[in-house]
Amino acid sequence: MRKSYKMIDLDCANCAAKMEDAIRKIDGVLSATVSFMSQKLTIETEDGRMDAVMKEVVRACKKVEPDCEILLK
Amino acid sequence: MTGKQKKTLYRILLSGVLFALGLLLPLEGIGRLCILLAAYAVIGWDVLWRAARNIVNGQVFDENFLMALATVGAFFTGEYPEAVAVMLFYQIGELFQSVAVGRSRRSIAALMDIRPDYANIEENGVLRQVDPEEVAVGDTIVIKAGERVPLDGVVLEGTSSLDTAALTGESLPRSVAPGDGVVSGCVNQSGLLRVRTTKVYGESTVARILDLVENASSKKAKVENFITRFARYYTPVVVVAAVLLVVLSPLLTPVSWPEGIHRALIFLVISCPCALVISVPLSFFGGIGGESKIGVLVKGSSYLEALADTEVVVFDKTGTLTKGVFRVTAIHPQGVGEAELLELGALAESYSEHPISHSLRRAWGKEPDAARLGAVEELSGRGVRAVVDGRTVLAGNRKLMAESGIPCEDCERIGTIVHLAVDGAYAGHIVISDEVKPDAGEAIAALRAGGVKKTVMLTGDAKEVGEAVAKELGLDEVHSQLLPGDKVAQVERLLGETSRKGKLAFVGDGINDAPVLSRADVGIAMGGLGSDAAIEAADVVLMDDAIGKLPAAIAIARRTLAIARQNIVFALAVKGAVLLLGAFGMANMWEAVFADVGVSVIAILNAMRALKVQG
Numbered sequence: 001m002r003k004s005y006k007m008i009d010l011d012c013a014n015c016a017a018k019m020e021d022a023i024r025k026i027d028g029v030l031s032a033t034v035s036f037m038s039q040k041l042t043i044e045t046e047d048g049r050m051d052a053v054m055k056e057v058v059r060a061c062k063k064v065e066p067d068c069e070i071l072l073k
Numbered sequence: 074m075t076g077k078q079k080k081t082l083y084r085i086l087l088s089g090v091l092f093a094l095g096l097l098l099p100l101e102g103i104g105r106l107c108i109l110l111a112a113y114a115v116i117g118w119d120v121l122w123r124a125a126r127n128i129v130n131g132q133v134f135d136e137n138f139l140m141a142l143a144t145v146g147a148f149f150t151g152e153y154p155e156a157v158a159v160m161l162f163y164q165i166g167e168l169f170q171s172v173a174v175g176r177s178r179r180s181i182a183a184l185m186d187i188r189p190d191y192a193n194i195e196e197n198g199v200l201r202q203v204d205p206e207e208v209a210v211g212d213t214i215v216i217k218a219g220e221r222v223p224l225d226g227v228v229l230e231g232t233s234s235l236d237t238a239a240l241t242g243e244s245l246p247r248s249v250a251p252g253d254g255v256v257s258g259c260v261n262q263s264g265l266l267r268v269r270t271t272k273v274y275g276e277s278t279v280a281r282i283l284d285l286v287e288n289a290s291s292k293k294a295k296v297e298n299f300i301t302r303f304a305r306y307y308t309p310v311v312v313v314a315a316v317l318l319v320v321l322s323p324l325l326t327p328v329s330w331p332e333g334i335h336r337a338l339i340f341l342v343i344s345c346p347c348a349l350v351i352s353v354p355l356s357f358f359g360g361i362g363g364e365s366k367i368g369v370l371v372k373g374s375s376y377l378e379a380l381a382d383t384e385v386v387v388f389d390k391t392g393t394l395t396k397g398v399f400r401v402t403a404i405h406p407q408g409v410g411e412a413e414l415l416e417l418g419a420l421a422e423s424y425s426e427h428p429i430s431h432s433l434r435r436a437w438g439k440e441p442d443a444a445r446l447g448a449v450e451e452l453s454g455r456g457v458r459a460v461v462d463g464r465t466v467l468a469g470n471r472k473l474m475a476e477s478g479i480p481c482e483d484c485e486r487i488g489t490i491v492h493l494a495v496d497g498a499y500a501g502h503i504v505i506s507d508e509v510k511p512d513a514g515e516a517i518a519a520l521r522a523g524g525v526k527k528t529v530m531l532t533g534d535a536k537e538v539g540e541a542v543a544k545e546l547g548l549d550e551v552h553s554q555l556l557p558g559d560k561v562a563q564v565e566r567l568l569g570e571t572s573r574k575g576k577l578a579f580v581g582d583g584i585n586d587a588p589v590l591s592r593a594d595v596g597i598a599m600g601g602l603g604s605d606a607a608i609e610a611a612d613v614v615l616m617d618d619a620i621g622k623l624p625a626a627i628a629i630a631r632r633t634l635a636i637a638r639q640n641i642v643f644a645l646a647v648k649g650a651v652l653l654l655g656a657f658g659m660a661n662m663w664e665a666v667f668a669d670v671g672v673s674v675i676a677i678l679n680a681m682r683a684l685k686v687q688g
Contacts, residue, residue, distance in 0.1 A: 009077075011171060013351040014136065017301050033293075036174075036351070037358040063130040066123075 001050050004042040006071040007034070015065040022060040028053045041070060075175070081168045085161065088116035092157050109153040117144060117160040134308045136345040143341040147662065150331050150338075155662040159342060166670025173677045174351065177359060177684060187239045187258040187279055189223035195267070205257075205274040216266045222259045225277040226268040228252065233264035240282070241617040242368025258282065281608055285372055292373025296637050300353045304346040311652070315340035318656060332658060339655035342665035348644040352676035353637050359683030360633030368616040369626040376612040379595045380630035384575030385567055386525050386623075389560075389589075390532035390542060392582035393599055393620060395507040399428050401436035402508070403486045406501035414501050418493055421459040421468040424449055429489060432505050456491070467494040474499070487541040506538070512621035514546050519624035523631075526575070529567060531560045531589075560589045568594070578613075580623065586610075597623070633683045640676040647672050 010016055016036040023032040023043065030044040045053045058070055091112035095105055117140075124141035132138075140163055147156035191202045193215040200215055205223040208214060213229065216222055222235070234246035237259045246262055249255055255268055258279035274280055293301075315337035322328040322336070357374035364371045371377050391397045406414040419437035422430035423446065434441070447460025455476070456469015467473055468491055474481040479494045481502070488506025492499070517528055529550040532539045539553030552563050568577050579586070579593035582600055587610040590596030598611030600618045608614055615622050651668040654660035 012136070012347070013354065014304060014345065014347055017304060017350055018132075018135075021305075035354075037354055064132060066126060066130070 001047055002042070002044040003050060004040050005054075007039050007041055008069045008071060010034075010036060010039050010065070010068045012036075012065070015068070018064045019061045019068075022064060023057050026053060026056045026060060029057075032057075078168060078171060078175075081164060084115055085164055085168065088112045088157070088161055088164075091115065092154075092161060095157070096154060106153060109157050113144070113148075113157045113160060116157070116164050117141070120160065120163075121145075134312060134344075136347065139308075139312070139341045139344050143338045146334060146338045146341075150335055152335070152662065159662050159666050162666045162670055166666075166674055169674050170347075170351065170670075170677060173674070173681065174355065177355065177681050187221070188283060189221040189257060189279060192223035193217070193220075205277075208270055208274065210270055210273055212270050214268050214270060216255075216261045216268060218261055218263055218265065220261050222255050222257050222261060222268070223277075223279075224257050224268075224270045224274055225255065225272040226270040227254055228266055229269050230267040231264050233266050234262045235259040236262050237617070240278070240368065242366060242622075243617050243619070282370065285370060285608065292375045294357055294374040294378040294637075296378065296634070296641070297353055297357065297374060300346075300349050300641070304350050307346045308344050311340055311344035314652075314656075315344070328658070336655055336658055339660055339662060339665040340652060342662065343648050343651055343655070343668045345669060347669070348648075348673040348676045349641060351673060352640040352644070352680040355677060355680040356633055356637040356640065356683045359680060360629060360636075362684050363629050363633070364626055367622055367625055367629075368619075369622055369629075370608075370614040370616060371626075371630075372612050372614075376595055377630045377633055379576045380578065380613065380627055381634040382574055382576045383525055383578045383595065383627055384571050385527045385529065385577045386520055387529045387531060387564060387567060387577065387579045387589075387593065388548075389579075389581035389586055390530055390534060390539065391507060392618075393580055394513045394530065394542060394546060395509050397507065397582070399432040399489070399505050400508055401432055401503055402488060402506045403484070403504035404501070405484060405504070407499055409495070409500050414493060415503065417461055417466050417495065417500065418468050418491060418503050420446055420461045421449075421457050421466045421493075425451065425457065429491065429505055433491070433503065464496050468492070487537050509542060509545055510618070510620055512619060516621045516623055517546050517548065519621075520627070523624050523627055525627070527567075529563075531555055531563055533557075557585055557588065560586065561592055564589050564592050568592075580620070636679055636683050640679055643679075644672050644676055 013036045016034045020032055020034040023029060023034070028046045028049040030046065032041065032043045034041050043057065054072060061068060061070060091108060095108040095112060098108070100108065120137045121141050124137040127135050127137060140160065144156040144160050147159065189205050192205045192208050193200045194203050194208060195213045195215055208224055214224065214226065218233070228249050228251050230251060232248070232250045234248045235255065236246050238244050239260070240256065240258050249266070255266070257277040318340060319333050319337045322333045323330045357377060360377050361371050361374065371380070388394050401415070404411045404415055415433070415437050419433045420441055422433050423441035445462050447463070449457060449459040451457050452469065452473060455473040456467065459466050459468070467477060467479070470490070471481060471492065474492050474494060477494065477497070479497065479499050481492050481499055484490050484502055484504055486504040488504045490502050490504055492502045494500055520528060527550065528548045529552070530539065530543050530548050532553050533555055534553055536553045539551050543551035555563065564577065564579060571577050576594035578595040578597055579589050580597045580599065581590055582598065590598060590610045595613055596611045597613045597615065598608070599615050599620065613626065615626070647668050651660050651664050655665065
């Protein structure tokens with residue numbers, strides 16, 4: 001399953017790279033890209049695990065850059 | 074500027090004033106320290122706060138921490154003005170960076186702003202504005218002048234011209250009338266159109282293109298991956314070097330402890346790889362934006378990279394180099410007039426649905442009058458026998474003429490030849506062939522001038538036809554009478570012949586050539602408008618049928634790559650030089666700040682050039 005989320009206040013490119021790294025290490029994530037340019041997270045997870053994985057993703061990103069918020073819709 | 078950026082600006086101004094006071098007022102000792110500390114606090118409190126918070130979160134080597142350490146360290150070694158200045162310039166650089174990135178992001182986003190906001194749906198004669206996603210297939214929507222076409226559909230009523238510039242980069246409007254298809258994302262310029270939708274929003278052209286563009290950044294270029302990997306190691310290595318500098322230089326050399334610490338702090342200031350991490354993806358993003366400005370969709374920066382290294386371009390013939398439409402290209406009458414011959418042919422073939430018959434009628438340009446036509450007999454594989462104005466007309470190939478015992482000559486022109494005979498006497502022939510696109514020859518010349526080493530054409534068509542086209546266009550190689558499988562084999566052979574870095578691009582119209590498109594390093598499809606297959610299978614889509622866009626697309630790709638490389642070399646060279654000078658005590662804090670933020674800002678400005686398209 002593939003989805004993309006808007007990210008708010010993603011202010012530094014290096015942080016985006018770090019988030020991407022952290023997200024890829026999460027169990028159940030098949031691929032992930034954090035685009036600093038489009039301020040977007042594109043993530044592909046194993047089927048049916050998106051919601052659970054996204055909770056982990058939010059936690060991981062908060063660790064890297066607490067000011068940045070992922071818009072879960 | 075956003076509210077956040079304004080706040081930073083005010084802090085910079087306030088801190089700057091305090092800093093200037095601290096330097097200019099004749100204060101000594103504690104008074105001077107206090108005013109500089111105040112300046113530092115105003116500008117640096119958030120960096121210190123974030124540094125502390127991130128350490129708690131286990132993020133040690135982040136730029137906040139490095140900046141905090143460098144400036145606090147400078148305070149402890151007694152370099153108060155330097156400490157404040159480093160923080161001040163760091164914040165100025167960050168502000169500038171965020172404004173510049175925000176601006177270029179917005180200009181690229183505006184370029185790709187083809188999303189329709191609403192659709193006017195007609196229900197019981199009343200118009201209602203709805204979300205395009207709510208419209209079902211077969212609904213009737215109304216598009217007023219000035220509105221964007223929200224969904225793909227067919228015109229029921231009304232005529233208008235559509236501005237397709239947002240999709241194709243082509244400024245010439247396209248006129249539509251009832252029965253014509255309209256593509257979402259175009260802007261209705263003049264009349265009111267009533268359109269029956271043929272696709273739901275999610276499958277319509279505009280949604281597919283947006284999806285493609287938004288996911289474009291996930292296919293990263295090799296250069297980008299290199300930068301990401303490099304950044305991961307760069308910071309820790311520089312920090313470790315800084316620690317070694319503190320510990321080892323006073324032990325092994327006559328450098329004093331404070332001097333060792335001072336040099337290490339310089340290292341810390343330079344240790345953020347931001348200039349690279351921001352400017353390289355920004356260059357690619359700008360390049361993809363620039364491509365879309367001329368109506369070329371690139372599905373990811375890795376393809377932009379491949380496009381820049383294109384060495385061999387392989388073309389499909391029909392629909393790519395030629396129009397894919399058959400037209401009368403020569404009329405050679407014998408004993409009758411040209412117009413009369415054409416008229417006879419068109420009338421005789423007026424019941425036939427064969428593409429050849431269509432082109433005859435189109436060339437004639439009049440409506441066939443049924444009264445002039447008597448009995449018509451289709452002779453399969455040969456042609457027709459028809460009675461026109463009371464005369465028996467034979468129209469067809471050589472075989473038909475031979476069967477009827479009418480001598481005929483072959484034509485020197487390449488194409489499909491229709492021979493005609495009237496009441497048993499040869500009347501001449503008409504040549505019908507596919508036309509070469511007007512911009513194809515120019516495009517191939519431009520490709521060669523741009524550095525493409527070899528141009529090849531593959532076609533399923535007859536040898537004479539293929540070779541004639543290749544000669545007209547000045548192609549290096551031509552292979553004809555190929556089945557789809559043979560095309561793959563040819564592309565594989567050519568792939569083997571390219572140099573290690575050189576890439577092979579295949580250009581096709583997306584029909585029947587999906588396997589070749591995916592086999593090539595870069596699959597380029599023509600005419601993305603309305604053709605789902607092309608958008609799906611290709612890596613690069615030329616949105617309209619203009620092959621002439623290809624050289625420009627490659628030029629933009631090359632420029633983008635050049636800009637990205639300039640940034641890498643520039644940033645690494647400056648940082649390397651300042652690190653080296655710093656290690657030997659020949660660089661100061663000011664130079665370090667320049668190597669960090671100054672370089673970032675210059676690299677960003679350079680990256681923004683990628684968005685600009687010349688001409």
